[in-house]
Amino acid sequence: MYQSNQTGDLATLPYRTPRGSTVLMAAVGPGGGTARTFTDNDSSANGLGDITLTTGLVLLKEKKRHPQLRASLYLKVPTADEEKGLGTGEWDWGPGLGISKWMGNWHLFAEGRYVFQGDSDLYATRNYLSYNGGLGRQFTPTFYGALQARGATESAEGVSDYLEGRTKFIWRFLPDNALEGYLGRGMSDASPDFSAGLALFHDF
Numbered sequence: 001m002y003q004s005n006q007t008g009d010l011a012t013l014p015y016r017t018p019r020g021s022t023v024l025m026a027a028v029g030p031g032g033g034t035a036r037t038f039t040d041n042d043s044s045a046n047g048l049g050d051i052t053l054t055t056g057l058v059l060l061k062e063k064k065r066h067p068q069l070r071a072s073l074y075l076k077v078p079t080a081d082e083e084k085g086l087g088t089g090e091w092d093w094g095p096g097l098g099i100s101k102w103m104g105n106w107h108l109f110a111e112g113r114y115v116f117q118g119d120s121d122l123y124a125t126r127n128y129l130s131y132n133g134g135l136g137r138q139f140t141p142t143f144y145g146a147l148q149a150r151g152a153t154e155s156a157e158g159v160s161d162y163l164e165g166r167t168k169f170i171w172r173f174l175p176d177n178a179l180e181g182y183l184g185r186g187m188s189d190a191s192p193d194f195s196a197g198l199a200l201f202h203d204f
Contacts, residue, residue, distance in 0.1 A: 050087045051077040056098075067101035067108075074113055082122055090118025090125075107136035107146070117155070124157040134166075144170040150184075163188040164195065176203040 053075045062068035074094045080087025096113030110133035117125040129152065136146030145168070152162040168182035177200070184195035 047081050047084055047086055048079050050080040053077070062101060067099050070098045070100075072096040072098060072111075072113065074115065078118070082120070088118065088120040088123050088125055090120050092117045094130075105138045107138070107144075109134060109136065109146075115155075126154060126156055128153045128155045130162075142172045148182075151188075155190075160188055160190045162190045164191045166195075177201065178203075 054072055056070050056072040058068060058070050060066065060069040072095070074092075074096060076092035078087055078089050078091055080089075082089030092115055094113050094115035096111060098109065098111035100107065100109040110131070112129065112131045114127065114129050116127050119125075130150075131152070132148060132150040134146050134148030136144060138144050148166040148168055150162075150164045150166060154161060164184045164186050166182045166184040168180070170178055170180045172178040179198070179200055181198040182196065184192070184197075186192050186194070
């Protein structure tokens with residue numbers, strides 16, 4: 001994981017010293033990543049990020065007259081170095097509920113999750129609600145694309161709500177292998193200006 005920040009580029013939150021005084025600032029997002037803003041104009045850090053795990057259970061299978069309902073459970077393992085500003089150093093967890101419906105080749109989906117954050121000694125974190133939803137389409141048997149909005153309420157004191165728009169795709173280039181990627185554009189002060197991701201999946 002690598003993060004670079006120029007002063008003023010990221011939303012900030014109070015950074016606590018052991019005595020409780022606020023002397024530094026840090027940026028935190030609903031994805032769990034953090035980056036401190038020091039007094040210099042440019043700071044960066046690299047290292048292992050937090051590991052997140054999500055499991056789910058289908059409560060109601062999709063049928064012609066009703067959508068699919070899926071419950072989920074999220075867990076963040078604090079593997080990121082909090083001293084470098086790459087994480088809060090605390091365990092987070094939260095339940096979620098998703099709904100989705102196919103209408104021919106079109107796909108509507110939405111999900112919400114409430115995350116309980118660990119009580120960090122370094123960052124003034126708070127519990128938050130995250131959500132996402134969008135519209136997708138199965139263009140070919142092997143290619144799926146979607147427009148998606150992702151957001152969250154304040155994840156720490158003094159940080160504005162998170163909101164980001166994304167364009168994503170899933171390309172199943174082999175029966176057991178798929179490539180997933182996205183491009184994102186932030187729409188709030190707590191969001192990155194731009195984001196991107198790429199993942200490779202294998203079905204066992």
